[in-house]
């Protein structure tokens with residue numbers, strides 16, 4: 001796994017497209033593998049209480065899957081949702097709807113200014129999961145995610161970043177203002193080019209690669225292109 005080439009933003013998109021269009025793998029299966037593999041990494045660290053900060057895209061979708069697996073493992077977990085519920089779409093929406101049906105606690109923080117209860121939720125957690133922004137982002141984090149990143153970085157809880165620390169450019173390794181400072185990053189398929197850059201070092205922490213069930217043949221195609 002570790003001898004695979006690094007995966008760029010464009011190749012990450014190619015994985016999703018090829019999986020769906022040529023290899024008959026629905027995106028929700030990749031998301032399940034991504035979330036379950038990430039949850040297993042955190043469960044091994046025996047968290048007492050977890051806050052999962054979720055953004056509007058599929059990075060947030062991974063966060064909903066993680067919530068379900070932590071809940072199944074008996075770990076108290078809450079979602080801090082940093083976008084209006086109506087913005088959630090596709091595979092992320094499938095997993096969000098499951099969480100709603102399962103009664104897992106979802107706290108809404110869609111407003112520009114995070115209300116004091118975001119800080120209170122942070123205080124209650126010994127681990128925070130950053131599932132706010134992933135490979136789909138090429139600009140500085142906007143509100144309310146920007147404020148959430150600032151508050152997470154100032155909190156005492158340990159931080160696990162999903163795929164990429166939110167705010168870090170996965171290709172260049174340049175941190176936007178602000179960027180999550182993670183204790184460890186669970187990244188999918190293989191590591192990202194930006195992680196090897198000195199500018200990324202303070203943000204990514206220990207990097208763990210999580211496989212998401214893509215066939216070898218698909219990966220060969222992606223890395224050949």
Ligand SMILES: NC(=O)C1=CN([C@@H]2O[C@H](COP(=O)(O)OP(=O)(O)OC[C@H]3O[C@@H](n4cnc5c(N)ncnc54)[C@H](O)[C@@H]3O)[C@@H](O)[C@H]2O)[C@H](O)CC1
Pocket residue numbers: 012013015016030031034055056057058059060061062132133134135136137138139140141142145162163164188189212
């Ligand atoms: N093939 C794989 O590796 C898989 C990865 N998965 C996860 O999916 C994300 C990428 O998901 P995507 O929906 O493309 O993008 P994001 O979640 O990163 O964000 C898009 C979302 O964010 C909004 N947005 C864009 N720019 C900003 C900004 N500057 N500030 C705030 N919000 C912004 C935009 O409008 C969209 O709504 C990848 O990282 C993995 O975590 C899959 O789960 C499995 C396959």
Ligand SMILES: [K+]
Pocket residue numbers: 059130131132133134161162163164165166
């Ligand atoms: K992230």
